[in-house]
Amino acid sequence: MVQIGYTMMTEQAGPVELVDHLVRAEEVGFDFSVVSDHYFPWLDAQGHASYAWSVLGAAARATARIPLMTYVTCPTIRYHPAVVAQKAATVQLLSHGRFRLGLGAGENLNEHVVGGGWPPVDVRHEMLEEAVEVIRALFAGGYVNHHGTHFDVESAKLWDLPEPPPPIGVAVSGEQSCELAGRLADLVISTEPEGGLLEAFDRYGGAGKPRVGQLPVCYDPDAGAAVARAHEQFRWFGGGWKVNSELPGTAAFAAATQFVRPDDVAASIPCGDDVEAFVEAVRPYAEAGFSEIALVQIGGDAQYPFLDWAEKSLLPALREL
Template identity: 80%
Template sequence: MVQFGYTMMTEQAGPRDLVTHVVRAEEAGFDFSVTSDHYFPWLDEQGHAPYAWSVLGAAAQATSRIPLMTYVTCPTIRYHPAVVAQKAATTQLLSEGRFRLGLGSGENLNEHVVGGGWPAADVRQEMLAEAIEIIRALFDGGYVNHHGTHFDVESAKLWDLPDTPPPIGVAVSGQPSCELAGRLGDLMIAVAPDAHLVSAFDENGGAGKPRVGQLPVCYDPDRATAVRRAHEQFRWFGGGWKVNAELPGTAGFASASAYVREEDVAASIPCGDDPEVFAEAVRPYIDAGFTEVALIQIGGAAQLPYLDWAEKTLLPVLRGL
């Protein structure tokens, strides 16, 4: 049976609110949760970007059942992979085994802040593969020394290790990333319901492993209000990841989405309060072979009304799929 998740979107709410929201998501019956890991929001209108790992630690203590997951962390520029391994191991301990480490090659939006430049896509994939190897070596215990193409590790060791290391998910968007995910990942992560991604993942070692998808939705009893909010905060989404990975700041995303209309957003993001419309947006992920789908409710202040509605109305419909 497909599982349905809740997204703690750090770009649209502060840290205390994010924890409040995931507690309510657990109560509402969501099967799992994910959180973004951003230094910047996509647009100024979103208005937030707290440190995701502090939020995860608080969420691990405030909840008892719902799984947690990064969606996704970039372990190559802003963070060194040895530090990511330590953070992930600690979060797994705090959550008592409920954490999964989702990794990806990142976006310039978040990684430019440390002044290291923004490598080409093929180099970013090489860096991600090397980072995953370092993280897995540290999860295995003992001292790790590594002198690779992109990273050095000197006598690193994780002193607090969980009995079961966090499963590692890898974000995919094309053939090279699917090959990497199938070879090095325990699960696949994607934001498009593309059956070709699933098949490429399967063909490269991913068969039988979870496939996690994500899509934005915008609940509001007044559909026009939902459409306006979706346009205000998510008009950047349609640019595609080849574009979204390259732009360095909110001004770039504002310019790139300047001519996106409300009706364009409404055509790609389910808006309003009809659960069947939301279910039809989820169905392509199921048809493509995804085993889990995380929903993003657009708008920080709209989370609790959405979660009340999801508990009573949306989740029963989705489970009927």
Template identity: 75%
Template structure:
């Protein structure tokens, strides 16, 4: 089957009303699904935005009728208690009439530090994610849930407004431990790198046959130099890798960590310009690794309309052949 191509509402680079308008446009031009980042800070100050993802999702559910919606990803361990995430996700599934998927991850210090709960080691964060995912699953049954675990307490909680079918759970992965967790608890797997070994580890723990969703930043512009400059200005942080990116506490840290990243380094990692073949070749490793879906991130909040027109006319038809 061809790889499904998605559109990313990137909250770090556009305001709430703009994000809703963009996903309406993505639906019109034929993207197969959409995802949204769930942040409290942008990666870099030059991105300049960070509206509340769940409010945007509610508006997007009412403004669209076909395109699936998904968090990419929500951290249900610090800013949000898992019982609250369960209620939010169930409401979104109802509002969207079954088009919502709940993507979960262990989070980044960038966003979770705001509640003052500290930032423990990665293995502790994964323990917290596993416990949170179990609580969310139990609350999707509509039963009263009480839970007293290593990290969370839930007292006589219940989701009263349940959708006909609970939203599928996606789990973000970056290594063996998270792949094991995703295989046991996830209905789909989420990754930001086209690494086949991640999918193999996911399959080995129960993930065989389940959807696998990747994400790829791109920077369309008819002026390639302008595209490279914009990608460098707003997305050079991405070259640091998730082991670094999960730990840094704020935009100033990402500015410092990426100060020696050159425009040519970014251009090598991110397709820039309007060469359709270059964009297709950037997606191809995901298809070859076994990903069933890839969400594109067009860099630049004010560049979405031009990108959507180009995607409809040239990029999406070319990607349908993958």
């Protein structure tokens, strides 16, 4: 059976609200959760970007059952991989083994803030591979010294080391990232329901490993209000990773999506309260082979109505997939 997850979207709610929403998501029966790790929102209308790792620490102590996961952390520019390893180990301990470390090559939107420039995608993948090597070495215990192409680590050691360490997931969008994920990851992550990505992941060593997808939805009893909110806050979503990873800030995303119409958004994101429409939006992920699918309810103020509706109507229907 496909597992259905809940997304703490740090771009659309403050840290206190994110944790409160997750507590309710656990109560209503979501199978797992993920959290975005951003320094900026995609659009000004979203209005938030709290520190995901503080949210995770609070969420780990406020919940008892629901698994946690970054979706995703970039361990290469804004964060050094040795620091990511320490953060992930700490959350794994705080959550009593419920944490998975989702990693990706990042977006200019978040990584530009430290002033290191934005390298081309092949270099970003090299950096990600080296970062995973550093993180796994630290998870293995003992002192780590590493002097690589992109990172240096000098006598680092994790003094609070969980057993087992967090599984590592890698986000994919094309052949190159699928090859990296197949070799290095314990699970694969994607925001597109493309079976070809999972097939490539399997070819490179990923067969039998979990695969986690994500899609936005916008519940509201007023379908028109749902479409308007999705257009205001999520019209960037259709750009795809190859575009979204390159743009440097909210003004760039606003300019890039200025001609996206509400109807365009409604064609790709289920909006309203038609359970069957939501099920049909999730179905391609299940049919492509995703074992876990995380939903993103659009709108920070719309979480509790969505969660109540999910408990009564949506989750029972999705259990049939």
